[in-house]
Amino acid sequence: MSDTLDPSGKTVVVTGAASGIGRELARQLAAQGAMLVITDINADGLKAVADELEAKGVSVWAPVVDMTDFVAVDAFAEKVIKVAGDTLAFVFANAGIHGITPAIDPDLALFDTVLKVNLMGPVHMSKAFVPRLMARGGPAQLVITGSQASFLAAPGIAPYVAAKHAVWGFADSLRIELLLAQSQVGVSVVAPSRVDTSITRGRTEEYRAQGGDKAVEDYLASMVGPDKIAEVIIREAKKREFWIIPSHESTLEAFKARADAIIAAMPAGGIPFERAGA
Numbered sequence: 001m002s003d004t005l006d007p008s009g010k011t012v013v014v015t016g017a018a019s020g021i022g023r024e025l026a027r028q029l030a031a032q033g034a035m036l037v038i039t040d041i042n043a044d045g046l047k048a049v050a051d052e053l054e055a056k057g058v059s060v061w062a063p064v065v066d067m068t069d070f071v072a073v074d075a076f077a078e079k080v081i082k083v084a085g086d087t088l089a090f091v092f093a094n095a096g097i098h099g100i101t102p103a104i105d106p107d108l109a110l111f112d113t114v115l116k117v118n119l120m121g122p123v124h125m126s127k128a129f130v131p132r133l134m135a136r137g138g139p140a141q142l143v144i145t146g147s148q149a150s151f152l153a154a155p156g157i158a159p160y161v162a163a164k165h166a167v168w169g170f171a172d173s174l175r176i177e178l179l180l181a182q183s184q185v186g187v188s189v190v191a192p193s194r195v196d197t198s199i200t201r202g203r204t205e206e207y208r209a210q211g212g213d214k215a216v217e218d219y220l221a222s223m224v225g226p227d228k229i230a231e232v233i234i235r236e237a238k239k240r241e242f243w244i245i246p247s248h249e250s251t252l253e254a255f256k257a258r259a260d261a262i263i264a265a266m267p268a269g270g271i272p273f274e275r276a277g278a
């Protein structure tokens, strides 16, 4: 597999491109000379981004595609591969939603929706694009947006944490299979924390409703602009890194504590049981 991949003169796909991190990915990839295929379910927001890029002379195709609908995602991928051919270099499976409901008594309909968008969305994109890219041959990178919630839990957002943990597991399974297949197709998983987008703004409103003013202010103060996060994602995706973790210092500390707790729970020398039949 090639060590690096450049978007310049290549086609890139970005899902969830109507706002936030996806919109910044589209803007920055366009500025680096890429041809853009951008999608979202928000038709108006998507059109605004497409118009903005076209006004700068960028080649853009912007169909509305719902990531939860595999038939639509599959038809979309078929068309992209057919039209873009060898130029298709990056696929950013970025679309996502929040899911605010407690683990103690979750809203099951919301749980289902969050799993459909945040887990099955990237799975749909992978199933639609990866086999086609492998059959096409040549290098390409699928970049899946997870979250710091892919390896850390938080209260009140159980479906989000469950979906993001699962999507990390999916991406890592895909990484191993692609490696075993000696494929030119690679996968990255992105785990940002606290980015200033509509997802986090919505959550802070929830905090406010709970009267958590200090927590809200701390949270808002620690947020990073989506432009900064997109910069890191693109830089690392070009290096074809699996882990892309644009996160805060506190994330590192919390992850170390979790890893230490898991390691401490593993008995040295393995489980002290005798083998069956021994």
Ligand SMILES: NC(=O)c1ccc[n+]([C@@H]2O[C@H](COP(=O)([O-])OP(=O)(O)OC[C@H]3O[C@@H](n4cnc5c(N)ncnc54)[C@H](O)[C@@H]3O)[C@@H](O)[C@H]2O)c1
Pocket: 015, 016, 017, 018, 019, 020, 021, 022, 039, 040, 041, 042, 045, 065, 066, 067, 068, 094, 095, 096, 097, 117, 145, 146, 147, 148, 191, 192, 193, 194, 195, 196, 197, 198, 199, 200, 226
């Ligand atoms: N904002 C953060 O702090 C943060 C942190 C970690 C991970 N993320 C992840 O980053 C990704 C982008 O989120 P964002 O923060 O830019 O939020 P955002 O709300 O600004 O953007 C998400 C986009 O996804 C689109 N979308 C939602 N459901 C869709 C569907 N079914 N099909 C197609 N498009 C759909 C939305 O319309 C929206 O334009 C998400 O996967 C999110 O979970 C965000």
